[in-house]
Amino acid sequence: MNQQTTGGVTIKQKRGVLMETEVVQSQVNKTIKTKRSRFKTTLTAIRKDWQLYSLLVLPLIYLLIFKYGPMLGNVIAFRRYMPGGKMYGEQWVGLYYFEMFINDPVFWNVFKNTLILGGITLLFCFPMPIIFALLLNEIKSKKFKKFVQTASYLPHFLSIVIIAGMILQLTALNGSINAIVEFFTGEKISFIQSPDWFRTIYVTSEVWQGMGWGAILYLAALTTIDDSLYEAAKIDGANRWKQTWHITIPGILPTIVTLLILNIGSFLAIGFEKILLIYNPLTYETSDVISTYLYRVGLESNNFSYAAAIGLFESIIGLVLVLTANSISRKLTERSLW
Amino acid sequence: MKESKQYKIFKVFNVCILLIIIFCTLYPFINVVAQSFSSESYINSGQVNLFPKGFNVETYQKVLSDTMFWINYKNTVVYTVVGTIISMFLTTIFAYALSKRRLVGRRFLTVFAVFTMFFNGGLIPNYVLINALGFANTMWAIVIPGAISIYNMLIMKSFFENMPEELEEAAAIDGLNTYGILLKIVLPLSKAVIATMVLFYAVAYWNSWFSAFIYLDKKELFPVTIYLRNMIAGTTSGMSAGATSADNLTQISANIKSVTMVLTILPILTVYPFVQKYFVSGVMLGSIK
Numbered sequence: 283m284n285q286q287t288t289g290g291v292t293i294k295q296k297r298g299v300l301m302e303t304e305v306v307q308s309q310v311n312k313t314i315k316t317k318r319s320r321f322k323t324t325l326t327a328i329r330k331d332w333q334l335y336s337l338l339v340l341p342l343i344y345l346l347i348f349k350y351g352p353m354l355g356n357v358i359a360f361r362r363y364m365p366g367g368k369m370y371g372e373q374w375v376g377l378y379y380f381e382m383f384i385n386d387p388v389f390w391n392v393f394k395n396t397l398i399l400g401g402i403t404l405l406f407c408f409p410m411p412i413i414f415a416l417l418l419n420e421i422k423s424k425k426f427k428k429f430v431q432t433a434s435y436l437p438h439f440l441s442i443v444i445i446a447g448m449i450l451q452l453t454a455l456n457g458s459i460n461a462i463v464e465f466f467t468g469e470k471i472s473f474i475q476s477p478d479w480f481r482t483i484y485v486t487s488e489v490w491q492g493m494g495w496g497a498i499l500y501l502a503a504l505t506t507i508d509d510s511l512y513e514a515a516k517i518d519g520a521n522r523w524k525q526t527w528h529i530t531i532p533g534i535l536p537t538i539v540t541l542l543i544l545n546i547g548s549f550l551a552i553g554f555e556k557i558l559l560i561y562n563p564l565t566y567e568t569s570d571v572i573s574t575y576l577y578r579v580g581l582e583s584n585n586f587s588y589a590a591a592i593g594l595f596e597s598i599i600g601l602v603l604v605l606t607a608n609s610i611s612r613k614l615t616e617r618s619l620w
Numbered sequence: 621m622k623e624s625k626q627y628k629i630f631k632v633f634n635v636c637i638l639l640i641i642i643f644c645t646l647y648p649f650i651n652v653v654a655q656s657f658s659s660e661s662y663i664n665s666g667q668v669n670l671f672p673k674g675f676n677v678e679t680y681q682k683v684l685s686d687t688m689f690w691i692n693y694k695n696t697v698v699y700t701v702v703g704t705i706i707s708m709f710l711t712t713i714f715a716y717a718l719s720k721r722r723l724v725g726r727r728f729l730t731v732f733a734v735f736t737m738f739f740n741g742g743l744i745p746n747y748v749l750i751n752a753l754g755f756a757n758t759m760w761a762i763v764i765p766g767a768i769s770i771y772n773m774l775i776m777k778s779f780f781e782n783m784p785e786e787l788e789e790a791a792a793i794d795g796l797n798t799y800g801i802l803l804k805i806v807l808p809l810s811k812a813v814i815a816t817m818v819l820f821y822a823v824a825y826w827n828s829w830f831s832a833f834i835y836l837d838k839k840e841l842f843p844v845t846i847y848l849r850n851m852i853a854g855t856t857s858g859m860s861a862g863a864t865s866a867d868n869l870t871q872i873s874a875n876i877k878s879v880t881m882v883l884t885i886l887p888i889l890t891v892y893p894f895v896q897k898y899f900v901s902g903v904m905l906g907s908i909k
Binding site: 323324327328331333334335337338340341342344345347348349350351352353354355356358363369414417418420421426429430432433434435436437439440441442443444446447448450451452454455456457458460461464490493494495498499502521522523555558559573576577580581586589590593594596597600601604605 | 624626627630631634635637638641642644645646647648649651652655663664665666669710713714716717720722723724725729732733736738739740741742743744745746747748749752764765767768797798799802823826827828829830834845846848849851852874877878881884885888892893896899900903904
């Protein structure tokens with residue numbers, strides 16, 4: 283249909299030039315025909331190969347309901363929603379809930395906390411695996427290397443609940459960290475109740491959890507570096523430090539750049555579940571982030587529409603970050619996610 | 621080959637640093653195990669660090685005799701098994717279909733799936749949906765919403781894509797249909813990637829707690845992670861967070877918490893040395909994509 287109207291406009295403009303009108307008309311017919319035949323070939327393909335296409339049915343239903351369904355469900359951010367009422371809310375309220383959070387000082391505090399926490403996490407969690415991989419790379423004993431590596435992955439496999447339990451146990455007044463603190467200062471610190479300590483605790487635990495696992499890709503990249511480069515450098519009299527600086531680091535640079543860009547892309551997606559388990563009202567000042575705030579607003583205070591508006595805002599920023607990071611990555615390293 | 625003196629010093633230094641790193645990595649585990657065998661009074665006075673003090677196994681007996689612990693532990697096993705089966709089924713058929721070049725609209729469908737990795741509906745719409753579907757307080761709230769991990773699907777897809785096509789063509793000539801080819805030819809050749817995916821999913825289900833936390837409020841349905849969460853929730857003041865049973869569990873002693881943690885980590889710890897290489901290979905596969 284669309285094709286025909288554009289065809290009509292072209293005809294009008296070129297009135298008097300009969301030949302051209304005919305050409306346009308035949309082109310229009312051709313596009314309709316190819317469209318129809320494309321549809322037909324698809325149908326034939328499906329009919330002939332229906333077993334292959336049948337495999338798609340359940341996964342696509344799953345994606346539509348459980349992934350795209352909630353995306354559409356975000357309309358409740360623009361509508362008044364009553365818990366227990368209609369799934370898509372009661373009436374349109376426009377940008378009411380968005381204005382609400384823009385004028386909400388708590389929101390701006392959690393927004394700031396999210397940026398700071400995301401920033402510090404990136405600053406520490408990104409370089410640590412690289413340093414760890416480089417140190418491990420200098421170990422000649424295969425057994426020791428394997429042992430260190432295997433042990434370093436371990437925290438990655440634990441439930442967040444266990445990790446939170448460990449954090450609370452270690453930072454408790456009678457925990458091991460306070461035993462050391464008391465030994466040196468004679469006093470104990472109630473870490474988990476103190477807003478000043480929250481970021482340190484969070485980032486340390488993130489490093490603890492992710493360092494070994496994050497090193498896997500770097501270690502793999504390190505094995506691909508050509509040994510002859512090192513041999514040549516040795517003959518030129520370069521010491522180990524110079525070799526690292528001029529051969530090893532450039533060798534893993536593409537991996538570093540790619541992972542850095544990916545990390546920047548997902549930098550707002552901080553460990554919501556962990557914070558939910560280790561924060562408390564005493565530390566909200568520094569520990570409350572967008573996702574924990576919207577959790578409380580939505581599921582604890584039943585303010586669904588308001589929380590959905592905050593969530594939508596967060597998702598869109600996240601998407602923009604990922605897309606930007608990805609296009610930068612494509613330009614710089616010719617590697618991208620898709 | 622001569623090594624400079626500085627490099628020799630560095631090597632010693634390096635081994636020390638790595639040992640310290642490993643000690644710090646393992647310390648929380650050691651501490652939990654030590655506390656689980658210690659008596660409460662020593663823990664409360666802050667004397668239990670590396671080794672148990674006031675050694676006893678009574679705490680283990682206490683936790684193991686709690687029927688709710690067993691019910692919740694059994695739930696975790698059920699959710700893990702059922703969830704992994706559903707996930708593997710959906711992921712495999714999706715990845716296989718998308719790996720075929722002859723599939724019309726393959727590119728579009730892949731983008732359709734990958735887009736959901738970067739933009740999700742968010743907590744609230746998901747919550748509304750699961751409740752509208754009547755999944756609240758059922759196992760389905762745990763095992764269905766996250767059934768397909770697109771990341772895992774992409775790993776499998778690229779594995780299938782790298783399989784020699786001749787095998788499948790030969791099987792087709794022999795009269796096998798698509799289902800037959802997938803079941804009898806492709807899957808037996810994909811044992812490595814299947815093992816990796818099963819582990820990825822199983823660990824994720826074993827460790828999951830948040831969906832159980834927001835969708836379940838019957839104690840008999842809790843996985844063991846929620847049992848544990850409600851215990852540790854007592855330590856941070858004001859963690860009322862919608863937990864129905866947290867309030868009457870606030871005064872849980874530290875050794876009971878430690879025992880529960882040990883018992884929850886134990887299955888992962890026992891299989892870990894044997895399966896960790898599959899995890900590593902999974903990460904590598906994912907990065908090649």
